[in-house]
Amino acid sequence: MDQCHRTYFPATFYLLAGICLLLLTSPVNGWRPWPNQKPNTTDLLYSPSKKYEGSSDLIKLKYHMGPVLTANITVYPIWYGRWSKSQKRIIREFINSISAVDSKPPSVSGWWKTVQSYTDQTGANISGNVHIGAEKTDRSYSHGKSLTRLSIQSVIKSAVTASTTPPLPINSKSGVYLLLTCDDVYVENFCQDVCGFHYFTFPSIVGYTLPYAWVGNSGKLCPSVCAYPFSVPDYMGRGFKAVKSPNNDVGVDGMISVIAHEIAELSTNPLVNAWYAGDDPIFPVEIGDLCEGIYGSGGGGSYTGQMLNGEDGATYNMNGIRRKFLVQWVWNHVVNYCTGPNALDQ
Numbered sequence: 132m133d134q135c136h137r138t139y140f141p142a143t144f145y146l147l148a149g150i151c152l153l154l155l156t157s158p159v160n161g162w163r164p165w166p167n168q169k170p171n172t173t174d175l176l177y178s179p180s181k182k183y184e185g186s187s188d189l190i191k192l193k194y195h196m197g198p199v200l201t202a203n204i205t206v207y208p209i210w211y212g213r214w215s216k217s218q219k220r221i222i223r224e225f226i227n228s229i230s231a232v233d234s235k236p237p238s239v240s241g242w243w244k245t246v247q248s249y250t251d252q253t254g255a256n257i258s259g260n261v262h263i264g265a266e267k268t269d270r271s272y273s274h275g276k277s278l279t280r281l282s283i284q285s286v287i288k289s290a291v292t293a294s295t296t297p298p299l300p301i302n303s304k305s306g307v308y309l310l311l312t313c314d315d316v317y318v319e320n321f322c323q324d325v326c327g328f329h330y331f332t333f334p335s336i337v338g339y340t341l342p343y344a345w346v347g348n349s350g351k352l353c354p355s356v357c358a359y360p361f362s363v364p365d366y367m368g369r370g371f372k373a374v375k376s377p378n379n380d381v382g383v384d385g386m387i388s389v390i391a392h393e394i395a396e397l398s399t400n401p402l403v404n405a406w407y408a409g410d411d412p413i414f415p416v417e418i419g420d421l422c423e424g425i426y427g428s429g430g431g432g433s434y435t436g437q438m439l440n441g442e443d444g445a446t447y448n449m450n451g452i453r454r455k456f457l458v459q460w461v462w463n464h465v466v467n468y469c470t471g472p473n474a475l476d477q
């Protein structure tokens with residue numbers, strides 16, 4: 132397993148990596164709302180508002196000298212399956228909100244500030260400029276309704292080598308290829324312990340090394356796993372009601388936080404040799420992983436932290452372009468705990 136993802140990548144590595152990938156397609160970054168545990172109901176009911184927010188002296192997030200995304204970031208969405216216009220609009224507006232500095236605080240651009248505080252060896256910060264580039268639509272499910280980690284790379288290959296429609300540009304320096312699968316598509320390990328992940332494509336499969344992320348719409352398959360707290364699992368009992376989602380679409384509103392998680396991690400660790408904690412680059416613990424399930428002050432363990440309530444009764448924690456969103460916090464390496472724009476003490 133170790134040989135598959137060593138820190139440095141000589142040319143032959145890619146061939147080996149391709150073969151390894153065929154043999155074991157292990158997730159690099161599973162995302163789930165609850166870190167390593169089922170929520171403890173007692174905890175949720177009586178959680179004291181302590182300053183937890185993931186803080187720990189034991190967490191050693193380190194920089195491993197690899198590149199990060201310091202140039203203007205372009206996100207290339209690949210809409211796989213049947214997406215409605217309104218669903219696309221919610222996701223596009225979230226991505227465009229990242230650099231929309233005029234949103235009312237607490238804002239998505241305020242949330243991105245924590246990500247911007249990460250630098251590379253030269254001291255250059257992660258870019259504050261994130262925008263949407265060319266898009267691809269794959270309404271005919273060209274690689275089927277059940278994708279593996281390998282076939283995901285093939286979907287991206289199709290998008291960057293298309294000949295009957297314009298291919299997506301090749302942008303290995305500051306591109307984020309974002310594969311979004313609609314609610315009737317299953318992806319390997321989806322719903323078990325994974326709601327999304329990021330990695331980079333192999334030249335042996337795609338022809339280029341391109342950082343990419345996948346996020347699935349869990350609306351039909353497992354909203355209580357991947358769209359919590361807009362949907363709540365049965366085992367949590369009657370005391371827990373799902374909260375209303377800010378854009379009236381449980382699956383898509385649930386995806387927003389996962390998309391945020393993956394873009395933040397991809398920007399700080401695009402080739403899985405930059406910012407992560409832990410000794411094992413096969414299972415790096417990244418800036419989003421450290422704050423899974425934390426959306427506000429006091430969050431941690433199994434408590435989401437303090438969120439906000441809109442006039443329409445929806446729950447959210449930040450404002451973007453024309454909309455509200457609920458987005459998990461990310462690890463702040465300066466203060467050594469998770470931070471977000473809706474923190475009560477800032």
Ligand SMILES: *[C@@H]1O[C@H](CO)[C@@H](O)[C@H](O)[C@H]1NC(C)=O
Binds near residue numbers: 171172173174
């Ligand atoms: C849940 O958390 C409470 C308080 O933190 C603790 O007393 C209780 O034992 C926990 N229950 C389980 C099942 O872990």
Ligand SMILES: *[C@@H]1O[C@H](CO)[C@@H](O)[C@H](O)[C@H]1NC(C)=O
Binds near residue numbers: 203
């Ligand atoms: C990056 O984005 C800023 C703001 O939109 C723009 O002024 C600048 O020219 C861009 N830089 C490059 C290299 O594209």
Ligand SMILES: *[C@@H]1O[C@H](CO)[C@@H](O)[C@H](O)[C@H]1NC(C)=O
Binds near residue numbers: 244247248249
């Ligand atoms: C760049 O990173 C440094 C170090 O974390 C931080 O102090 C600074 O505020 C960051 N700059 C921006 C524009 O985020």
